[in-house]
Amino acid sequence: MSLKSTSRRYGSVAVSIHWISALIIVLLIGSGLRADGAADAAARIIPLRIHIALGLTVLVLTLARIAWWLFADNKPTSVPAPRWQSRLSGAVHVLFYVVILGMTASGIGMLFLSGAAPLIFEGTAANLPDFDLYPPRRAHGFGARLMIALFVLHTGAALYHHFLKKDGLMQRMWFTRDRP
Ligand code: HEM
Numbered sequence: 001m002s003l004k005s006t007s008r009r010y011g012s013v014a015v016s017i018h019w020i021s022a023l024i025i026v027l028l029i030g031s032g033l034r035a036d037g038a039a040d041a042a043a044r045i046i047p048l049r050i051h052i053a054l055g056l057t058v059l060v061l062t063l064a065r066i067a068w069w070l071f072a073d074n075k076p077t078s079v080p081a082p083r084w085q086s087r088l089s090g091a092v093h094v095l096f097y098v099v100i101l102g103m104t105a106s107g108i109g110m111l112f113l114s115g116a117a118p119l120i121f122e123g124t125a126a127n128l129p130d131f132d133l134y135p136p137r138r139a140h141g142f143g144a145r146l147m148i149a150l151f152v153l154h155t156g157a158a159l160y161h162h163f164l165k166k167d168g169l170m171q172r173m174w175f176t177r178d179r180p
Contacts, residue, residue: 031050
């Protein structure tokens, strides 16, 4: 399997970034909800540390992914589909980028405005701020719900192609060998 994509399938760089990002986003949603619902500051600090480290990792991966598509690789040819499906899937893909960048910007904004980063990584849990007092928190909460909706739509579409249409769309985004 080559590093770059071909007209029929994604290359190993795109496939790796895709699946690592998907796993991190699931962990981000879990750790974010866990921090938000924590009963006290002590229970909040560990999920928050994990959440922030993963959030910054997904930001780096997303910027790398954008640079990869812009400067190094071309996407495979789209599979034939009704116009509305192609439009919807294109919109979901663009929205993923917008929401990931918006979530990381609002996350960094919350830390910056509240000055919480040193408290989260060096200090005690007792003085953690209430993030609801800072405007980016609302955008982050809204983005989280949008992200869950996109995730459900995107996964639903992939499963529909794999199990009902059986058109090999999922195999294009996996580490399978190139057929000779
Ligand atoms: C794609 C990236 C991200 C996703 C999917 C994500 C997801 C979430 C979710 C689901 C919540 C809970 C929202 C709620 O219940 O209303 C949350 C809260 C939060 N996130 Fe993120 N997040 C991301 C990136 C980041 C980054 C990069 C940072 C910081 C640098 C960050 C900092 C926070 C903070 C401080 C909270 C509030 C936790 C609390 O209220 O105790 N997030 N995030």
